[in-house]
Amino acid sequence: MFLGMIYSILAVEPEASGSLLDINPGLIIWTAITFIALIIILKKVAWKPILEALDQREGAIRESLEKAEKAKDEAQKVLDQNQANLNKAEEESRKIIEQSRSYAEKLKEQMLLETKQQSRKLLEDATAEIERKKDEAFNELKNQIAEIAINAAEKILNENLNKETQKKIVDKYIGEITKN
Amino acid sequence: MTGIAVLDTLKVVTDTLSHTAAKSGDSGWIMHHVMDGKTIDFAPFGEFHVPQLPIIFGIDITPTKHVFFMWLAAIILIAVMTFVARSYKKSLIPKKFANFFEIIIVFVRDEIAKPTIGNSYEKFTPYLLSVFFFILFGNFLGLLPYSSTFTSNIGITATLAVFTFVMTQFGGIRQNGFFHYWKGLIPHGIPVWLLPLMIPVEFLGLLTKPFALAIRLFANMLAGHTVILALIGLIFFMKTIFVAPVSVGFALFIYLLEILVALVQAYVFTMLSSLFIGMAVHQDH
Numbered sequence: 001m002f003l004g005m006i007y008s009i010l011a012v013e014p015e016a017s018g019s020l021l022d023i024n025p026g027l028i029i030w031t032a033i034t035f036i037a038l039i040i041i042l043k044k045v046a047w048k049p050i051l052e053a054l055d056q057r058e059g060a061i062r063e064s065l066e067k068a069e070k071a072k073d074e075a076q077k078v079l080d081q082n083q084a085n086l087n088k089a090e091e092e093s094r095k096i097i098e099q100s101r102s103y104a105e106k107l108k109e110q111m112l113l114e115t116k117q118q119s120r121k122l123l124e125d126a127t128a129e130i131e132r133k134k135d136e137a138f139n140e141l142k143n144q145i146a147e148i149a150i151n152a153a154e155k156i157l158n159e160n161l162n163k164e165t166q167k168k169i170v171d172k173y174i175g176e177i178t179k180n
Numbered sequence: 181m182t183g184i185a186v187l188d189t190l191k192v193v194t195d196t197l198s199h200t201a202a203k204s205g206d207s208g209w210i211m212h213h214v215m216d217g218k219t220i221d222f223a224p225f226g227e228f229h230v231p232q233l234p235i236i237f238g239i240d241i242t243p244t245k246h247v248f249f250m251w252l253a254a255i256i257l258i259a260v261m262t263f264v265a266r267s268y269k270k271s272l273i274p275k276k277f278a279n280f281f282e283i284i285i286v287f288v289r290d291e292i293a294k295p296t297i298g299n300s301y302e303k304f305t306p307y308l309l310s311v312f313f314f315i316l317f318g319n320f321l322g323l324l325p326y327s328s329t330f331t332s333n334i335g336i337t338a339t340l341a342v343f344t345f346v347m348t349q350f351g352g353i354r355q356n357g358f359f360h361y362w363k364g365l366i367p368h369g370i371p372v373w374l375l376p377l378m379i380p381v382e383f384l385g386l387l388t389k390p391f392a393l394a395i396r397l398f399a400n401m402l403a404g405h406t407v408i409l410a411l412i413g414l415i416f417f418m419k420t421i422f423v424a425p426v427s428v429g430f431a432l433f434i435y436l437l438e439i440l441v442a443l444v445q446a447y448v449f450t451m452l453s454s455l456f457i458g459m460a461v462h463q464d465h
Binding site: 021022023024025026027028029030031032034035037038039041042043045046047048049050051053054056057060 | 216239240241242243244246247250251254257258261262264265268269272273282285286289302305306307309310313314333334335336338339340343
């Protein structure tokens with residue numbers, strides 16, 4: 001009924017060759033032929049190459065993006081590694097410095113100790129030497145005294161003296177020794 | 181665009197003058213202008229009569245005005261697309277002209293075919309692109325002076341709709357298998373006693389889709405042209421020059437609207453074709 005209404009509105013007088021809703025079979029044939037040919041030709045000359053080119057380009061873009069992502073990851077990895085290496089090197093150098101410092105400290109202390117010991121030994125040695133020399137001198141002195149006493153005794157014996165004279169002489173010598 | 185609009189208007193005016201002179205007062209001249217025929221007018225330079233071809237099996241196969249413009253659109257379309265395709269050989273990144281068409285092609289592929297059809301969209305993209313550009317070029321060709329809008333012919337739009345119908349059935353049968361496809365047309369879980377009702381309803385539903393496609397494109401393309409002609413005809417109907425500014429102004433507005441309609445109708449036809457194909461391919465949704 002709706003169609004009929006449209007038809008009655010659009011219908012015009014017979015000499016205008018029918019109405020707008022008239023379907024011309026020849027036209028349908030031409031349309032079908034044209035459209036099929038158009039689809040076939042366009043598919044061959046246009047859609048296939050264009051869509052392929054688009055796919056190719058999209059593939060290339062995707063690939064390059066992925067590549068860039070990968071390269072970025074790799075660079076990040078290298079950077080991290082470098083950072084780690086740097087940290088390790090720093091740590092190592094710090095350790096070395098620490099070690100050498102402690103070693104130096106130890107060495108210093110040791111040297112100091114050694115020097116002290118050496119000086120003490122020197123001092124002791126010197127003291128001992130002095131003591132020895134003193135003893136030696138004392139012994140020599142004692143010997144000399146004994147010699148002198150023997151000499152004196154000889155003289156006394158030789159001179160043949162009395163008690164008083166003997167005493168005087170002994171006192172005199174003893175006084176001489178103490179004076180010495 | 182306005183230049184073209186004025187030219188178109190001028191052509192209409194001369195057209196109108198010759199017809200109103202013949203028989204004033206009727207609206208036959210509008211019909212003459214929008215309808216198919218065997219003469220192509222180049223008023224005021226004369227007209228071209230298509231030579232009559234023999235009638236085969238009772239069918240007059242003489243190419244009419246609309247057939248000629250259909251061929252013109254097809255030739256322009258092939259030429260343009262060949263150029264676009266060739267520009268990809270030089271570089272994968274096309275320049276201005278090709279880039280413009282690439283945007284439309286990518287739009288049809290990614291915004292129409294892909295979301296409505298899904299996985300197997302690649303098989304139908306060439307058809308959808310062809311139908312979209314064919315209608316688009318036809319619509320825009322119809323807006324040029326001296327031309328005729330072949331997409332405002334019900335015979336042509338119906339044929340295009342039949343193509344979509346065939347593609348839909350073809351896609352559905354190919355995807356689901358012949359029997360499974362026909363079985364799938366009837367919704368699941370329908371009681372058996374409803375089947376005598378559902379089968380004709382679903383079958384009718386199958387046919388109304390292309391019918392609506394054909395009528396929509398035909399009516400939309402016809403309406404704008406008819407309104408423009410009617411507005412211009414107002415000057416001659418009222419026999420006064422003072423109505424001309426209003427008529428021309430409105431006609432210009434409708435003309436600009438027509439540009440939009442030309443684009444939208446090509447989109448709608450393709451979108452719905454794609455949707456129907458998608459529905460046939462994925463019956464369970």
